[in-house]
Amino acid sequence: MEYKTLGGTGLRVSVLGFGAAPLGNEYGEVAAAEGDRAVHVAIERGITFFDTSPYYGRTLSEQRLGIALNGKRQQIVLSTKLGRYGKNEFDFSAERAQKSIDESLQRLRTDYVDLLIAHDIEFGDREQIISETIPEMRKIQEAGKARFVGISGLPLRILADVAERGRVDFVLSYCRYTLLNRDLDRWLTPVIRKHNLGLIGAAPVHMGLLSEHGPPAWHPAPPEVREAGKKVVALCLSHGIEPALAAIAFSIRHPLTATTLVGITRTAEVEANLAALNFRLSQELQHQIDEIVAPVIHLMWPSGRPENDD
Numbered sequence: 001m002e003y004k005t006l007g008g009t010g011l012r013v014s015v016l017g018f019g020a021a022p023l024g025n026e027y028g029e030v031a032a033a034e035g036d037r038a039v040h041v042a043i044e045r046g047i048t049f050f051d052t053s054p055y056y057g058r059t060l061s062e063q064r065l066g067i068a069l070n071g072k073r074q075q076i077v078l079s080t081k082l083g084r085y086g087k088n089e090f091d092f093s094a095e096r097a098q099k100s101i102d103e104s105l106q107r108l109r110t111d112y113v114d115l116l117i118a119h120d121i122e123f124g125d126r127e128q129i130i131s132e133t134i135p136e137m138r139k140i141q142e143a144g145k146a147r148f149v150g151i152s153g154l155p156l157r158i159l160a161d162v163a164e165r166g167r168v169d170f171v172l173s174y175c176r177y178t179l180l181n182r183d184l185d186r187w188l189t190p191v192i193r194k195h196n197l198g199l200i201g202a203a204p205v206h207m208g209l210l211s212e213h214g215p216p217a218w219h220p221a222p223p224e225v226r227e228a229g230k231k232v233v234a235l236c237l238s239h240g241i242e243p244a245l246a247a248i249a250f251s252i253r254h255p256l257t258a259t260t261l262v263g264i265t266r267t268a269e270v271e272a273n274l275a276a277l278n279f280r281l282s283q284e285l286q287h288q289i290d291e292i293v294a295p296v297i298h299l300m301w302p303s304g305r306p307e308n309d310d
Contacts, residue, residue, distance in 0.1 A: 001014050001015070001016070001045065001046030001047065001048075001274075001277070002014070002015045002277060003015065003048070004257075004258040004259065005258065006148075006170055006198035006199075006200070006258040006259070007169065007170055007192070007196050007197045007198030007199065007258070008169065008195075008196040008197070008198070009147070009148045009169055009170060009198050011077055011114060011115075011147075011148070011198075012048075013048055013049040013077050013258050013259040014046055014047045014048045014049050014259060015252050015257075015258070015259055015260065015277070016047055016248075016252060016259070016260060016262060016273060016274065016276070016277065017047065017049035017050070017051060017200070017202075017259040017260060017261040017262065018039070018042050018047050018049065018050045018051070018261070018262075018264050019051055019202060019261035019262055019263040019264065020039075020050055020051060020052040020056065020061050020064075020065045020263075020264075021052070021053070021056040021057075021061055021263055022035075022061075022263045022264065022265040023035045023039075023052070023056070023057065023060070023061045023064040023065055023068075023265070024052075024056035024057015024058070024059075024060040024061030024062075024064070025057050025060060026056055026057060026061070026263075027216065027263065027265075028265075030265045030266075032064060032067075034265065034266055034267075035064050035068060035265060036064075036067065036068045037266075037267050038264050038265060038266050038267050038269065038270055039065065039068035039069065039072075040068065040072070041267045041270045041271075042264065042270045043072055043075055043076060045270060045271075045274055047076075047270070048075065048076050048077055049076065049077045049079070049259045049261075050065065050069070050076050050077070050078055050079065051079040051080070051115075051172075051200075051202075051261050052065050052079070052080050052081075052108075053080055053081035053084065053117075053119055054080070054081065054082070054084075054085055054100060054103065054104055054107075055081065055084045055085055055086070055119060058085070058086065059103075059107060062080060062104055062107040062108050063107045065108060066107050066108040066109040066110070067109070069108070069109070069110075070109065073109075073110050077114045077115070078108065078110065078113050078114050078115070079113060079114060079115035079116075079117060080104045080108065080113050080115075080116065080117070081116070081117040081118070081119035081152065082096070082097050082100035082101060082104070082116065082117070082118060082119060082137075083096075083097070083100075083118045083119045083120070083121070083124060083133065084119040084120050084123065085100075090120075090123045090124055092118065092121070092124040092125070092128055092129055092132070092133040093128075093132065093133075094132050094133070094135075094136035097133060097136045097137060097140065098136065098139075098140065101113075101116065101140050101145050101146065102145075105145060111144075111145070112144055112145050112146060112147065113145070113146050113147070114146075114147045114148065115146070115147070115148050115149075115150060115170065116137055116140060116141070116145075116146035116148070116149050116150070117149075117150050117151060117152050117172055118133050118134065118137065118149075118150070118151045118152070119152055120152060120153050120154070120303075120304065121151050121152070121153045121158060121159070121162060121304075121308075122153045122154060122155045122158050122303055122304025122305060122308040122309065123303075123304045123305065123308075124305075126158060126161070126162065126307075126308060129151070129162055129166065130162055130165050130166045134149065134151075134162075134166040134167075134168060137149040148169040148170060148198075149168055149169055150168045150169055150170035150171055150172060150198070150200075151163065151166070151168055151171055151172070152171070152172035152173070152174070152200075153173070153303070153304070153308075154173075154174065154175060154176075154300070154303040154304070155300075155303060155304060155308055155309050155310045156173065156176055156183055156184065156186065156187040156188045156310055157187050157310050158304075158308045159171050159173060159187075159188055160187050160188050160190070160191045163188075163191050163192075163195070163197060164191050164194075164195070167195070168197065169197065169198060170197055170198030170199065170200060171188065171192065171197055171198070171199055171200070172200040172201075172202060172261075173188060173199070173200070173201060173202070174201070174202035174203040174261075175202075175203045175206055175207060175300070176188070176300075177201055177204075177251055177254050177257065178203070178204055178205075178206045178210065178247060178250070178251055179206070179210055179232055179246070179247050179250050179251075179289055179293065180206045180209060180210065180225060180228060180229055180232070180293050180296065180297070181206070181296075181297060181298070181299075181300060182297055182298075183297075183298055183300065183310075184254065186298075187310070189256055192256055193256070198258055199254075199256045199257050199258060200257070200258065200259055200260075200261065201251055201252070201254060201257040201259070201260035201261065202260065202261040203261070204247050204248045204250070204251030204252070204260055204262060205243075205244050205247045205248065205262070206221075206229060206247070207219055207221075209221060209225065209226065209229035210229055210232060210233060210243050210244060210246075210247040211233070211243060211244045211247075212233060212237065212242065212243055212244070214230075214233075215229070220301040220303075221301055222299060222301060224295065224296050224299060225296045225299055225301075228292055228293050228295070228296045231292045232289055232292055232293065235285070235288060235289065235292065236285075239285060241281075241285075242272075244272075245272070245275055245276055245279055246279070246281055246285075248260070248262060248273060248276035249276040249277075249279040249280060249281065250281065252276060252277070
């Protein structure tokens with residue numbers, strides 16, 4: 001395993017992180033015992049960063065992760081979120097933030113999290129998040145319930161703006177540095193560099209578009225992006241390469257990203273994802289992929305309030 005420092009936090013995290021959303025049955029039923037084993041094997045194999053949210057499985061992910069981490073809490077860096085609680089249920093108020101962290105800590109069976117994230121901020125009021133949510137998260141930090149605070153979302157310009165004006169410790173960005181999209185450096189990384197913020201990546205497989213089994217039916221990508229994803233998958237398979245392996249290997253090597261979250265449900269997936277640490281695409285294959293995705297490289301689906309979209 002490789003480890004990097006998360007910006008100015010000083011936290012050392014594994015470059016491959018454990019995304020615990022699947023433990024909440026977000027992508028299909030996962031047996032609790034199998035999820036437990038996946039967490040334990042991940043820790044044994046050197047994965048130290050675990051991320052969850054009350055939104056994932058509507059609290060089920062936090063509950064299961066809390067059980068799985070029994071006796072292992074001090075071995076890992078733990079992250080959870082606040083602000084999003086359902087598909088269309090958001091509350092970034094100070095009052096809800098305080099209730100949310102207490103509820104999460106109870107489910108996670110710990111008295112603090114290492115990272116606390118305002119979840120999918122593009123669905124909230126930008127000024128409220130800057131003037132109310134983040135200051136309240138700092139109060140939570142001062143109370144010892146969280147070590148560092150950050151934000152997450154899909155659109156990049158709101159992340160850059162809130163990170164700049166809200167002065168957070170780190171940012172979580174997903175689907176914006178993958179084989180299908182390279183927008184991360186257009187808007188966000190200049191702010192990351194300027195303030196030495198931590199950067200967490202997520203969804204390197206582009207929420208299933210770069211996997212052999214394909215995306216879920218609800219995937220929001222436009223047809224052009226879906227088609228490009230199919231072509232990249234077919235190209236990788238024609239070279240005898242697992243598409244998800246290639247996608248993860250690409251994403252984890254962004255120079256500013258400390259860790260990249262990958263959804264894990266089973267022990268076999270832990271081992272499969274770890275293989276990305278020692279895999280690199282050939283220059284020729286990378287060039288062929290780049291040619292396929294060139295027409296859609298900056299194409300992303302809308303997310304959140306219209307005024308917060310890129």
